[in-house]
Amino acid sequence: MLNHVMVGATDIERAKRFYDAVLGVLGAGEPLRNVAGSGHVRLFYRHDGSTFCVSEPIDDAPATFGNGSTIGFKCSSLDQVREFHDVAVAHGGTSIEDAPGPRDSVMGRINLAYVRDPDGNKLCAIHREK
Numbered sequence: 001m002l003n004h005v006m007v008g009a010t011d012i013e014r015a016k017r018f019y020d021a022v023l024g025v026l027g028a029g030e031p032l033r034n035v036a037g038s039g040h041v042r043l044f045y046r047h048d049g050s051t052f053c054v055s056e057p058i059d060d061a062p063a064t065f066g067n068g069s070t071i072g073f074k075c076s077s078l079d080q081v082r083e084f085h086d087v088a089v090a091h092g093g094t095s096i097e098d099a100p101g102p103r104d105s106v107m108g109r110i111n112l113a114y115v116r117d118p119d120g121n122k123l124c125a126i127h128r129e130k
Contacts, residue, residue: 004044005071006053007121008063012041014092014118015054019045021091022123023052025084026073065120072124078102078111084125085113092118100125 009015016031028047031054035041040056052071057063075081078101085100093115100113111127 002050004051004053006042006055007065007071007117007119008057009054009119010056010063011118012043012054012056016043018088018091018093018118019043019052019054022084022088022093022117023047023073025080025087026075028052063119065116065122070114070122070124072126075111075125075127077127081111081113081125081127085115088115088117088123093123096122102129 020030023045026047028045031043031045033041033043036055036058038058040058042053042055045052045054073084075084082100085095089095095113095115097114098112100111102109102111107128109129111129113125115123115125117123
């Protein structure tokens with residue numbers, strides 16, 4: 001259904017350091033770096049058929065996060081959920097909500113961790129138990 005997700009970043013190099021580390025936990029490699037016709041830098045992380053993009057806002061206004069928005073990253077285990085969380089915090093992210101771990105939901109048991117990136121975007125690491 002989705003082709004890509006894009007978030008804005010006020011400081012593209014700070015965002016690159018953060019996402020290189022965090023998305024590296026999931027197996028994403030070095031992003032493709034693109035300079036748009038407007039001169040704004042965009043980073044494209046490609047992995048497992050998905051693309052996650054980080055961009056300097058093309059209107060030159062500060063990047064902002066969406067209130068109520070969350071971007072979920074699929075993890076292969078509870079250990080990977082915890083590593084995603086810990087690497088995010090170690091690279092300038094902020095831990096939010098409950099500690100990383102299992103939760104019971106209407107869809108069964110899931111493992112979750114929530115963080116905000118340095119620009120305030122809400123990220124979720126999720127592993128669904130079978």
